[in-house]
Amino acid sequence: MRKSFTLTVISLAAFGLIQTVVAGPERIDNSKDKFVAAPAACDPRWYISLGGSVDFPFGDFSNGVSEDINGEATLDVLSRDYDDVYSDWWNIQGEVGYVLTNHIELFGNFRYTHAESKIVTGSVLDFGFFDLEFVSQYGDYNSYGGELGIRYFFMDKEARIRPYVSLSAGATFVDSIGLRAESEFFGNNFTAYDGPFYDETVVGTVTGLVGVEFQVIPCKFSVGIDAGLRWNSGLDGNDSAFEDFANNVGGMASTSNTNVSVGNGAFQSQLAAALSRLNDSEDNHFSVPVTVYAKFRF
Secondary structure, rough: HHHHHHHHHHHHHHHHHHHHHHHHOOOOOOOOOOOOOOOOOOOHHHHHHHEEEEEEEEEEEEEEEEEEOOOOOEEEEEEOOOOHEEEEEEEEEEEEEEEOOOOOOEEEEEEEEEEEEOOEEEEEEEEEOOEEEEEEEOOOEEEEEEEEEEEEEEEEEEEEEEEEEEEEEEEEOOOOEEEEEEEEEEEEEEEEEEEEEOOOOEEEEEEEEEEEEEEEEOOEEEEEEEEEEEEOOOOEEOOOOHHHHHHHHHHHHHHHHOOOOOOOHHHHHHHHHHEEEOOOOOOOOOEEEEEEEEOOOO
């Protein structure tokens, strides 16, 4: 009987070993004890960006004047807008910002703007028996300025594509702008005017933009593009050299026509007064900036 019991135990042990080998090790469910790491928070607070843009300006640059000068000549100067006078508007811009909430950024930017002057024609001083037609060119446009603003993103910081709107305001220092005008007097070319037109001016600016950012490296590096409307206040005119121009032109007319009353200065005074209205406009102007930039968050 002991032998039979021993064989039974051995048989049960062998059966259990075979079942274990066939079934494999027992699975242990410890899912309740597993720790799943939370994704890293997208929470950089500061950023810097660098970009460049082109501008499309519109609005008056100078006034037009059409006036009889002391009954002896007719001054006819066409009005000019910024597109008449300048081309190839471009900007270089840097920006520093702070992430206030999941959707809002506060920022400050600095911008340098440059535009190339163009040659303009179509202005004339008509004495009846001869005309002085002027070929003019203004100085290049250069400005340095900055704005403070707020930007609202429609998507969270984790989104790859983030459309936004922004509003900012500030001031810009515009370099002085001169004017050089040339004409022809009985076959001889001469410089009729080479002097100031606008003084150095600090102008106010307000900008509204619509744009979109694409996160290349989430929470660290993105690229963007925006466009909108920028308002610029007017420039300060400088009339200091218009009287010299009037005296010069009046002197030439006097040598050709004794009817020009240069003796009492009425012609020169009225001509200078008419010219001074060319840059009296305090009209502001607008532009449409289109900017591409890269942004680095930290």
